[in-house]
Amino acid sequence: MSHSEHHTERNNLAGGIEKNVGVLTQKCYQCGKCSAGCPVADQMDFPPSMVLRLLQTETPENDDKVLRSHSIWLCIACEMCLSRCPMEIDIPSMMDYLRQSSRTEKKVNKKAKNIIAFHKSFLNSIRYTGRLFELGLIIDYKRQSLNLMQDVSLAPKMISRGKLHFIPNMIKDTGHMARIFKKTSKK
């Protein structure tokens, strides 16, 4: 029985993060080193340390702000924050959790549309072929994001360099892949 188990289980994001990711948001003492090193902090509505501060307040309003933020989708998982955090707070894993919560609660920030579209296309690609089919990914992404003209100039050069295949490189046991996807999809 640890000291912290005294407290009743918290029904908020910080509680969920502690339970599912094992990250204690209270550990953060707002030194800001994560925000200072984050490559995309300047694009974010809340830099990483501010996300932690919002979570520390444990209020529904601030939890909501976090789940609706653009920040959680801009995190590239480069892990710079974690490698510099004096308290070793696993912000990247926390961000993974926040992204998943944001989708479950249907609070995804509109600006993250393209990012999610890309991730979905990526997983779609491997769901059926087992391996990433880059051309298929691009086509599917364009369909999902409606960015139809993006990167059209890139293709000819890729083809001439032998870097773009027209037929997917599939694994043999595609059924296995499908089962893995099915079993891990949210019940």
Next chain:
Amino acid sequence: MTNLINRAKELLENGTVKVVIGYEAGPTGLARPAFITDPAKAGKLIYDDRCVQNLAVYLTKAEVKNLGKMAIVSTLPVMRSIMMLISEHQVMGDNIVVLGISTEKELLDIADIGVMKGYIEKCDLRNPEKDRETLAMLNALTPAERFAWWQKEMEKCIKCYACRQACPMCYCIRCTVEVNQPQWIPVQANPHGSTEWHILRAMHLAGRCISCGECGRACPVGIPCHLLTMQLADQVNNYFHVHAGTSDNMTSVLSTYEPNDKESFII
């Protein structure tokens, strides 16, 4: 054998020793310990396959000690016992003449403790082969099987303490079992009391047992209690790279230490 008799006779005749401790044939033909003080009776001494008892147990007995300087017919276990007894201040090296017997049953020329040390070092100091086999068999069992195996043995124990009496290393004038403030070992011969007695005895012989097996031979109900002390003798060598009874100034493994002693169970 003639050499042994001649040597014993000579020692008694020239007064080097007052008594020769050895074996003689008993009325039933079995070998029994002999305490020869008269050179004329030296001819009674025998040494053959029948002679297995560890005679060193008599070295600490007041009745024998009081006879004066002694010679003792010594196989390897006896020699190792003597080393331990000297190390533990129970006998004095220059009070004993060692009539060493080799594995080929030849009389050895053991002039002094130094020579004896050199001889012991060259010997196979492991447990006897038969016991090694039994130990290996037991070590291959699961703990639960071993517990059952030993409990079956313990149920036989009648707490006669023959194992203690036979052991040259059990020379205390008051044994723990005789302490009743507090009563460390239950007095009764029951599985609990017997188990604790045998644990106590084995622990007290850790690093001191010289693998003669006398305790097991002495047991009237056939408990192979020597396996307990022999297992520890193996482990002492395994952990601390020491064989008991190899020098006349041994410190017990349990009263010394190395800072880097290895173990894997202390967290």
Next chain:
Amino acid sequence: MARIGVFVCHCGENISATVDCGKVAETIGKLKHVALSTEYKYMCSDPGQTLIKEAIKEHNLTGVVVSACSPRMHEPTFRKACAEGGLNPFLCEMANLREHCSWVHEKNELTTEKAIDIVRTQVEKVKLNSALQPIKVPVTKTAMVIGGGIAGIQSALDIANCGHKVIMIERSPSIGGHMSQLSETFPTLDCSQCILTPRMVEVAQHPNITLYTYAEVESVEGFIGNFKVKVRKKAKSLDEKACTGCGLCTTKCPQKKIPNEFEQGMGMRPAIYVPFPQAVPNRPVIDKEHCTYYLKGKCKICEIVCPTKAIRFDQPDEILELEIGAIVVATGFDIKHADFFPEYGYGRYKDIIDGLQFERLASASGPTSGAILRPSDGKVPKNIVFIACAGSRDPAKGIAYCSKICCMYTAKHAMLYKHKVHEGKAHVFYMDIRSGGKNYDEFVRRAIEEDHVNYIRGRVSTIFERDGKLFVKGVDTLLGAMPVEIEADMVVLATAGVANSGAEDLAQKLHVSYDSHKFFAEAHPKLKPVETNTAGIFLAGACQNPKDIPDSVSQASGAAVKVAALFSQSELTREPLVAVVNRTSPPLYSTCVACGMCKPVCPYQAIELEEFKARDGRVVKKAARINEGLCQGCGTCVAVCRSKSIDLLGYSNNQVYAEVVALLNDY
């Protein structure tokens, strides 16, 4: 017939909040031989103690169990109370209901049941206690102070001024410690050396102080009042009596490029050297690792030029064996060198330095004679960044604790810089400004308000160099973690204060505890801050945790008083918790058979074999005997004795056996 009194303490609510004290007292009251079982709110208070004293008389008690806090806290208190009530103090035991029960468990029946078990166990133990008389041992009235920094100096002077002999050991060639390296001191900005050097000289000249520099503790044996300390005086390759300290050798030595430790590597020194001009003693030593003669067998220029022929190349180390009554440990601290932070580029970029290096730069006696100049090109930095908490409060890469002194010295550094470079800009990245202390916060405010030091709350993420500028990237957390990038000419890292090298080794030699950071541990965090858990060994200064000068000096004086108090008696009484080998009437004399197993286990060489002789002088019996003056009561001999002939007073076989039985069985 035993008559035991049991007193259950509520400790305010500390115990009673989770333990049903009433039930404990009631249940225990029903035990055989318990003459009285009662409860009270504060047993350690005056009325609480009076309760015990009166009960002893009223109920004719033969033993007392105080069921309260840890015996490590209040055992002496209650034993004294019992003594005052007319009961032998060793007939009093404590049941630890607070630290081991009420504070660590929830409020429920099991907790109260455990409390009952704990008390019952002590009742059964105390029944078997015997009245013991304290042991008296003589006191050697010479103190040893280990470490010659400001804490050691203060302690040594205070003890010496009380009229006692002091031996001071310092491992470097001069006393003075880190304080001698500092430029100015906060919060007054007075010159460090100006206030320190007179004290150093006083140590050297004090008739009661013997100073051994270049010396280290080799081993420590014995106990309070009676330590035997071996000290290794490392060879200085010098006849100190012949040397006049003229310094000619140091100017002629051909080795001149050895990084100077005193200058934190920012200056050079020869192989034969005096660490700094005001060193005490002001005599050189030869650094054998760098001396040409020791390395190659040739040179000896110092020997040739020495006017008094004082050089001794073949001088061996000397081992001193000293009799010491008390020891003050004042070995100080070190700074955590910043190379564990590759993102800050210390060691890669010359213009990133640590706080001690900045002290040397700012010091009038330092390598730049006090001018703030960049190590790379000797230019005056126009823009300087100070980074606080560079290693402190950083369990990931540095240390978890706050180093306490950095906030203040960083403010001082920024101020010194501004006082010397008026047009320059100073920035401080900080976490929280911790400036508790007399005139401390005012000092920091002065830096901000009067010297316009730019304080930015946030941690720096990385520093890199470009065009001779250091790009310092951080954020301002007070502006919502807004990025801040400063092009600095120089960066100073306020690195963490850590335990000095060799602290762990010394602690082990002294048998005193140390914490997980290798700092020496005090006996009690509040009430015994200068004592260690080994009687007769005291702590002074930053060897305990990072401290500033005033704190170090106060603690040093505290330690000195402890030593003086100890030396005020010619003998001291010790707890008689020692091992004894039984004795019986002849012809047995003892059940011990003198197997000698106990002898090598004794860490204090307290066991010898005693011979019993018959009338004719013949030795008829040998048995172990324990010197009660040397025995410290560890009891290892008791556990190895096969015939149970040794017992430990206070933890006898009977007692501990009874404890095991009582703890596991309801009566």
Next chain:
Amino acid sequence: MKTGIYPGCSLTGSARDYNESVFALAEAFGLELNQIPDWNCCGATAAHNLNKELSLALPARILAIAEKNGIDEIIVPCAACYSRLVVTQHELKKNPELKNRINEVIEMDYRGTSKILNVIEWIDKYIIPVVAEKTVKPFNYKVACYYGCLLVRPNKVLNYDRAEDPQTMDVVMTKIGAVPVDYPYKTECCGAGFSVSRTDIVSKLSGKIIEDAEYRGADAIIVACPMCHSNLDMRRPDINKYWATEYKIPVIFVTQAIGLAIGLSPEKVGLKRHFVDVKIS
């Protein structure tokens, strides 16, 4: 010791050049590289962004197949795949319950016995000891070694080099004659998985990385990750457009540099497939 290789998706497509150089080196040094049979995608950033269990199951399948085929060590040239595989191994070792669950998902018995090596570790172990005798054309250039994120982070899990100012690739490059420059952007992020969805961010971040390498006088940026390569090389036009620059510094895989040093042709190590011309060979 049976050595396997997990190429990962990029190496079969946009990073064919990297693939070719890895196998060219293996051939030149006589090193066995068994491709893990029927390997699948590791799931990359997408999986752990959207579905944690999937992000562990995909690498676990790869590792389980490797174990089944008796592969003791797996070379993973792609830094992103390397990171995913090692993190999976770490997570499943830490949490036996999760391991059981994942084994259920992948219908295989993953045990976690194979050792995972990144490309530098592979080079260090097998190539560096003998590289000197094979070097015919020392790579006498100033290079900026760019490690990226996932080769060194999360450092405590990967347990490889140090997270800040790492040195292993620099050491490897000195062994073939190169002179590494002091390069503060070694582990800064290039934008990675945003290559398609947020090309603007990639252009911005990668631009800084290229700019600093040029500023420090490097002749080439050396990389060990196909994602870093594609962002710094294939996205060069976007970068130059974003910053209004004309950066021409080539981006070369560490394996390609070694290949050139031991006398392999630019075609053989896939240099001709680069978008930014490599003029230095």
Next chain:
Amino acid sequence: MSDFEPKVVAFVCNWCTYAGADLTGTSRIKYASNVKIIRFPCTGRIDFMLLLKAFANGADGIIVSGCHPNDCHYTSGNFHAKRRWIMFKELMDFMGIDMNRITFSWVSAAEGARWADVVNSTVTRIRELGPYVSYKELVNKSVEEEVKND
């Protein structure tokens, strides 16, 4: 079985583990109340027979804990204890007596949280192992025998 509350006795030295357990208290870290502590001056003082006595008197588990190597207040008591426990453990193993029921640990005066961990992990383990039936039976059988003989 679910309401089985293991009885665990802790044999600890005064200077490190006892003080460490005090620190657990001062830090208000909670742990299982099944463990009861007996204080010894040093682990060197702990007679191996006491461990057997604890089992004989109904303990289901035992903790033996003292100073980390090199930290012994008396220099070497813990080193001697270590050798003693090495031998004891080998003998117990050989006789089939369950050593999973004994935790040997080093807990310093500074390791309050660690003490709680040691206690909790031991209690959890003992809870899983269940009551120490075989040793209890050994004792009970003996008591029955005595009754019969009387």
